[in-house]
Amino acid sequence: MENTLAYSQAQDQADILKDFRHRFHLPKRENGKPWLYFTGNSLGLQPKSAEVYLSEEMQKWAELGVEGHFRGDFPWLDYHKHFKPALAYLTGSNENEVTPMGSLSANLHFLLASFYKPQGRRNKILLEAHAFPSDQYVLETQARFHQLDPNVVVIELMPRPGEHTLRTEDIVQKINELGEDLALVMLGGVNYYTGQVFDIQAITQAAHQVGAYAGFDLAHAIGNVPLALHTWEVDFAAWCSYKYLNSSPGGIGGIYVHQKHHPHNQMPRLAGWWGYEEATRFKMQKGFKPITDVDAWQLSNVPILLLAVHRASLEIFMEAKMENLRAKSKKLTAFLAFVIQDIAHKTDYPIEILTPANPAERGCQLSLWVVKSGKKLFQLLQEAGVMADWREPDVIRVAPVPLYNTFEEVYVFGEALQKGIARL
Numbered sequence: 521m522e523n524t525l526a527y528s529q530a531q532d533q534a535d536i537l538k539d540f541r542h543r544f545h546l547p548k549r550e551n552g553k554p555w556l557y558f559t560g561n562s563l564g565l566q567p568k569s570a571e572v573y574l575s576e577e578m579q580k581w582a583e584l585g586v587e588g589h590f591r592g593d594f595p596w597l598d599y600h601k602h603f604k605p606a607l608a609y610l611t612g613s614n615e616n617e618v619t620p621m622g623s624l625s626a627n628l629h630f631l632l633a634s635f636y637k638p639q640g641r642r643n644k645i646l647l648e649a650h651a652f653p654s655d656q657y658v659l660e661t662q663a664r665f666h667q668l669d670p671n672v673v674v675i676e677l678m679p680r681p682g683e684h685t686l687r688t689e690d691i692v693q694k695i696n697e698l699g700e701d702l703a704l705v706m707l708g709g710v711n712y713y714t715g716q717v718f719d720i721q722a723i724t725q726a727a728h729q730v731g732a733y734a735g736f737d738l739a740h741a742i743g744n745v746p747l748a749l750h751t752w753e754v755d756f757a758a759w760c761s762y763k764y765l766n767s768s769p770g771g772i773g774g775i776y777v778h779q780k781h782h783p784h785n786q787m788p789r790l791a792g793w794w795g796y797e798e799a800t801r802f803k804m805q806k807g808f809k810p811i812t813d814v815d816a817w818q819l820s821n822v823p824i825l826l827l828a829v830h831r832a833s834l835e836i837f838m839e840a841k842m843e844n845l846r847a848k849s850k851k852l853t854a855f856l857a858f859v860i861q862d863i864a865h866k867t868d869y870p871i872e873i874l875t876p877a878n879p880a881e882r883g884c885q886l887s888l889w890v891v892k893s894g895k896k897l898f899q900l901l902q903e904a905g906v907m908a909d910w911r912e913p914d915v916i917r918v919a920p921v922p923l924y925n926t927f928e929e930v931y932v933f934g935e936a937l938q939k940g941i942a943r944l
């Protein structure tokens with residue numbers, strides 16, 4: 521690699537995904553130039569086709585009213601079912617194991633109603649330290665809901681002293697140590713702060729060996745790294761769609777439940793009518809009869825307008841294909857790391873990349889630890905047109921996304937970084 525404009529432009533020329541950038545609205549600065557948008561890990565960009573799909577549903581609503589549930593190409597009654605192939609593709613699952621629904625934190629609670637069943641000494645939950653706060657609150661209040669003390673039952677695993685990320689061997693060892701006390705392992709598939717990709721398969725296997733369930737928050741993983749939830753035998757997972765999946769702020773979430781849990785209709789759950797056996801749902805009878813697949817976990821009829829936007833983005837993913845996105849992402853992230861290290865070296869400014877250097881253990885995001893006037897540096901980057909994000913106390917997260925970011929943007933980011941450091 522070379523930290524030069526010519527090298528970056530040559531990479532863009534050779535990029536088979538380069539045209540996908542034009543399928544998105546690129547947010548612009550006051551001077552009319554597009555931002556160097558490196559926050560697709562926080563909020564993905566708007567696909568231009570989203571408005572088209574959204575207006576189709578608005579029009580259907582205007583013209584058909586309630587009849588829209590039954591008429592048109594995508595009747596609302598079954599609208600969510602059209603998403604199963606793409607969600608199965610992105611998560612590496614079977615279609616009967618995934619469904620779009622609700623929102624991430626709420627979905628985690630609904631899934632935990634089934635998968636966190638503390639019994640006697642088997643009541644512990646293993647979580648990574650510094651998990652996204654919502655996950656911490658979800659688990660804290662789940663413990664309280666079961667009249668347990670979260671300080672006792674929620675075990676947060678810290679990296680080794682002097683390290684920023686967790687080693688798989690340490691996670692597995694902790695699982696084995698907890699043994700029969702462990703009810704559940706729940707981690708982020710990719711940690712939001714460090715960008716570390718966890719070894720979901722190894723962790724799931726270890727959890728199962730001690731008789732615990734394994735579930736994952738895939739907010740930062742879906743659409744970012746390849747997943748094979750079914751083969752890895754993950755018990756459950758949930759995600760949001762507004763990050764790498766570009767499906768609007770607060771957009772529709774989604775869930776996965778391994779099919780081995782589907783026939784267990786006696787599983788405890790918090791139910792709603794959209795999880796009820798379809799053939800008799802509209803008889804409106806007493807007594808909940810669950811659908812026999814993941815749809816049993818659905819509660820409410822689906823928000824069609826959010827799904828319309830989701831549809832636009834998922835179609836783009838199906839076209840671009842995860843293997844192409846992942847291949848570009850590895851190169852783009854490696855180039856970003858190279859540029860940052862080159863500039864840190866040239867300027868003698870201390871930047872440590874917290875995200876693992878091993879490409880298998882990271883996705884699009886690099887988390888930069890900037891202890892020397894980091895906030896000021898972040899502001900200087902912003903003034904230079906870089907949209908990244910700041911995480912207290914001293915981390916800048918930068919996420920080049922293969923669907924719409926370019927190698928040239930990474931090069932220009934490097935220039936802005938060098939100028940920013942010079943001004944500090």
Ligand SMILES: Cc1ncc(COP(=O)(O)O)c(C=O)c1O
Nearest residue numbers: 623624625652654712737739760
């Ligand atoms: C890892 C992770 N978990 C949970 C959440 C909370 O998501 P929601 O507000 O959609 O419930 C987020 C939001 O950014 C997140 O990044």
